[in-house]
Amino acid sequence: MHTNSAVLFNENTSFTYVDVIVPLYLKNTLTWFVPSQFHNGIAVGVRVEVQIGKSRRYAGIIKKIHQDKPANIEVKPILNVLDDRPILHEDQLKLWAWISKYYMCTEGEVMIAALPSHLKLSSETVVVFNPDHEVDTQTLNEKEYLVSEALEIRSELKISEIQKILDSNHVYPVIKQLIDKRICLVFEQMNETYKAKTETYIHLNSIYHNEEVLETLVNSWSKAPKQLDLLLSFLHLQRTQGDVLKSALLKKANASPAVFDGLVAKDILKVEKRQVDRLPNLPKEFNINFRLSVAQETALMQIQESFQQFPATLLHGVTGSGKTMVYIKLLEQFIKKGVQSLFLLPEIALTSQIIRKLRDHLGGHVAIYHSKFNMSERLELWHKVKSGEVKVVLGARSALFLPFSKLEFIIIDEEHDASYKQQDPAPRYNARDAAIFYAGLVNAKVLLGSATPSLETYYNATTHKYGLVKLSERFGNLELPDITTIDLKLEALDAGQSQIFAPLTIDSIRATLDKGRQIIIFQNRRGYSPYIICNTCSWIPKCTNCDVSLNYHKSSNKLHCHYCGSTYPLYKTCGNCGNQDLLQKNFGTEHIEENLETVFPEQKVARMDTDSIKGKHSHDTLIKQFEEHKIDLLVGTQMVVKGLDFDNVGAVVIPDGDSILHFNDFRVNERAFQLIEQVSGRAGRKNEHGQVFIQLRDTNHPLIEKLQKHDYDAFYNTEIQERQMFFYPPFSRIINVQSRHNDAFASKEAMTIFCNFIRQQYPQFVFGPAQPVINKVRNQYIFECMLKFQKNRQIIDGIKSAIETAVVEVLNHPHLKRTIFTVDVDPL
Ligand SMILES: Nc1ncnc2c1ncn2[C@@H]1O[C@H](COP(=O)(O)OP(=O)(O)OP(=O)(O)O)[C@@H](O)[C@H]1O
Ligand SMILES: [Zn+2]
Structure with missing residues (x-):
């Protein structure tokens, strides 16, 4: 009985509850009770340790603090508060909530995409020992020491194992400390392949920091005089230069590694492998050593005017018009104002080329958020963005989730690029559209840039929802390249030497090579033959x-x-x-590469696709070699298209134009125009006029003439009419829904029930069920349907809630409960 009275007593004082987002697929946000010892530590955006079910624990983020006890359920207490201040701002949480609602996923799924792995902890997390870090055990408390020792021996531990080692369930604070001290890392499969560059630094064992102890050591030295020499050189270097690199020390002392190892064995010197920032810490200085052309200057002014009027502005600038330079000028202004900017690029376009350009002109003001960078660096950047220290972040879509403190400017370069949309897994969000929403929240200006804008964006710009600024000439008054078609109906492929190129194409390639210029061959298929x-x-x-x-x-x-x-x-x-x-x-890139090697045995041929860059040549190495003219002919997929800037490309060759122009999708013309115009745009960017050769049969395809004139507006005007006629975006909205099941009949039945359910309410919006072209992936049979409807708030909300109900309906059938549904809002 006395337990009851205790509860009664507490109910008079007010209880505090928190709604917490956990990195899981959970339909509803869960609520926990905050024990009084944690009352002072909680705030929105702070991580807390919570338990779900019997034993699973997570680091979740507080979304809301309130006094409303959830009805009918037992509320468990939070177990720990992990941060002494929020790791993100409330605006970020609003962005998460918007993405979750708009793209129909859970906030937990957004959290998984948004946070660097070091900020996510769960029972399933595996932590690994950081091999590059020398543990200074004196800075560790007893628990931290126990875990770090176990990690050093076992190299990786599950959180559940750490719980055993510490004989306690409360291990998250310890792990957080070890991560902050860089002793352990959170293991992520993806990063296994990435080996950060390290350099070896030397330290003196801390017992010799005491001058007397050191003196005794040196004075009583008897054997191994070479070791003593080396030690003295070390001490000198340390005094004069600070941090001592092993390589520098050995060179200065002219000593062998064996002598050095002797000092390490005696525990006099200590070795620290330090990860080298791939990017040097540049001083925060500007170096604007270029002048905008008159056209660029005008565009810059128009953009600034447009910012007064519109939340978002499209810079429609032809390939090679120098959009990047205009961005740099704008970034300079925002940095000088003391506010933050975000520069978004499609992942694949995020190359050392653009990084170099920005850092050349904006120095250490620019930081990079890249999946290739290691996790500690990403965590560090997270904190520097939050503190406002970093002014410009260049990154791919997930950089949008960084905790900016005063973000005033977002650039979305190559805004038409489909890779802004995350396909799998959820959240299937479009970072461009999410960025525009977020900019509205924090009152930042958005600049969208492209030579070939998406239909949606151009529609918004021409209907004055966005501002529109044009940059219609190439920098240096260069002309856009000439596009020549080579008719495969008339020109037989060269049966002797090549089954890929017509004799005319080979002659054109040879003529270009003879002038000492390079060539790009674009084929959107990997492998040897499709x-x-x-x-x-x-x-x-x-x-x-x-x-x-x-x-x-x-x-x-x-x-x-x-x-x-x-x-x-x-x-x-x-x-x-x-x-x-x-x-x-047909033929893939690998086949083309081989073919070119036979036809042009004297020339250096290289290939750039996802197969080739996995091996010894990374994307960046290939680009660099091509820049340095060490490659004559570069064969590649989309990768050679995205925003690359080479100065000596004389010609671009597209051996199979038909495969680009014929594709079963309503966006085929848009994609084809973008692809061909972009790949053509790599030719003739400096010095001399470029050429483009397209081999194809369908030479009368209406897009060809528009491409030859580089007439985006003509393309747009025709295309937008078709979209309107057939009620496709931007005039309608689309949501695709797929069912997957390892039983083909079950998958079909699930989709049929789903469609019928939606049809009851919205008979005219449902197209399906259908079997997609690729209808079986990893032994799961796929059925799908398309929902196409008016752009009307009420209808959209209605459809979304109908989808949710329909899914529940299907999963209620016992034999269909293992169906997996995926919902893709605004699919690309
Ligand atoms: N004002 C300028 N001063 C000096 N060089 C410039 C200037 N503007 C552009 N350039 C040079 O012209 C080339 C093309 O510019 P940039 O790469 O910015 O074009 P872009 O508009 O981004 O093209 P794309 O859409 O094809 O990627 C680059 O090598 C760039 O350095
Ligand atoms: Zn397969």
């Missing part, structure tokens, strides 16, 4: 998990599935009729 087909019965080998045709890769001499990565041995005979007459149809 598919193999039986000449007798037309059988095509397919992936048994994914129902897509397999691609032959010569380097592995195997057939590859580009969807699930499975490989298959090469077929010698047809799997259907047994005939041995198998043909390779």
Whole structure:
């Protein structure tokens, strides 16, 4: 009975509760009770340790503090407060909430995408020992020491194992400390392959920091005079230069590594492997050593005027017009004002080229947020952005989630790029659109840049929802390249030397090479040949998990599935009729590379696609080699298209234009125009006029003439009419829904029930169920439907809630409960 009276007593005083976001797929935000000892530590944006279920623990983020006891459920207490101040601002949480609502995912899923892994902890988290960090054990308390010692021996531990080691469930604060002290890292599969560059620094064992002890050591030195010499050189260097690099020490003392190792063995010198910032810490200085052209200057002024009037402005500047220089000028102004800016780029365009350019002119004011950088660096940047120390962040879509304190300017370069949209997993958000929403929240100005804007953005600009500024000439008054078509109906492929290029194309390539200029060959397909087909019965080998045709890769001499990565041995005979007459149809980048090597044996050929950059040549190395003219012919996929700036490209060749122009999607024309105009735009950017050669059969395709005139407006005017006629975006909104199940019938039934449910309410909006072109991936059968409807707030909200109800409805059928639904809002 006395327990009851205790509760009664407490209910008179007010209880404090917190709503907490945890990095999980959970439909509803959960609520915890805050024990009184934590009352002073809690705030919105602070991480707390919470338990879900019997044993799983998470570091969640406080979203709301309140006094409303949730009805009908037992509320558990939070276990710990992990931060002494919020790790993000309330505006960030508003952005999370918007993304979750708009893109129909949970805030937990947004949290997973938004936070660097070092800020996310859960029972499943694995922490690893940081091999590059010398642990100064004196700075650790007993618990931290125990864990760091265990980590050093075992190199990785699950959080549950750490709980055992400490014989306590309260381990999150200890782990947080160890992360802050850089002794442990949170393990992430993705980063395994990335090896940060390290340099070896030397320290004196701290017992010799005491002058007397050091003197005794030196004076009583007997054997190994070379070691003593080295030690003295070290002491000298340390006094004169501060941090001592091992390489510098050995050079100065002219000593061998063995002598050095002797001093380490005696525990006199200590070795510290320090991760080198790939980017040197540049001074925060400007170096604006260029002048804008008259056209650029005018554009700059118009952008500033437009900022007074519109929340977002489109800079529509042709390829090579120098949009980057205009961005740099604007960034300079915002930095000088003391406020922050965010420069977003598609991941793949985030190369050392653009990084170099920004840092050349804006120095240490620019920081980079890149998935290639290690996790400690990302955590450090997180804090520097929050404190306002960092003024400009250059990054891909996830940089939007950084905790800016006074963000006033967002650049979204190559705004048309589909990789701003995250495909898988959820949140399936478009960082461009989320950035525009966020800018509205914090009152920042947005500049969208592109030579080939998306239809949606150009529509917004021409209907005065956004401002529009044009930059219609290339810098240095260079002309845009000439586009020539090579008609494959008339020009047979060169049967002798090449099954890929027509003789006319080869002649044109040769003429360009003879002038000492470089060439880019664009083919949007990896591998050797996209598919193999039986000449007798037309059988095509397919992936048994994914129902897509397999691609032959010569380097592995195997057939590859580009969807699930499975490989298959090469077929010698047809799997259907047994005939041995198998043909390779079409060609991928690998085949082109090989072909060029045969036709141009004297020239250096290289390939840039996701296969080639995994190996010894990284994306950046290839770009650098091409810049330095060490490569004559560069074959590549989309990767060669994105915003690259080379000075000596004489020609761009597109060997298979038809495959770009014919594709089963309502955005085919937009994609084709963007792709061809962008890849063409890599030619003739400096000095001399560039050429583009497109091999194709469909030479009368209406896009070709518009491309030849580089007439975006003509393309837009035709395309926008078609969109209106067929009620596609930007005139309508689309949500795609897919069902997946390892049983084909179940998947179809699930989608059918789903569609019927939505149809009851919105009969005219549902298109489906349908089987997508690729209808089996990783042994899951896929069915889909498209919901297409008016851009009307009420309808959109209605449809979204109907989708949620319909999913629940389907999953209520016992035999369908394992169906996976994915919802893609504004799919690309
Ligand atoms: N004002 C200027 N002074 C000196 N060089 C300039 C200036 N403007 C542009 N350039 C040079 O012209 C080239 C093209 O500029 P930039 O790369 O900014 O074009 P862009 O508009 O971004 O093109 P794309 O859309 O094709 O990526 C670059 O090498 C750039 O350094
Ligand atoms: Zn497959």
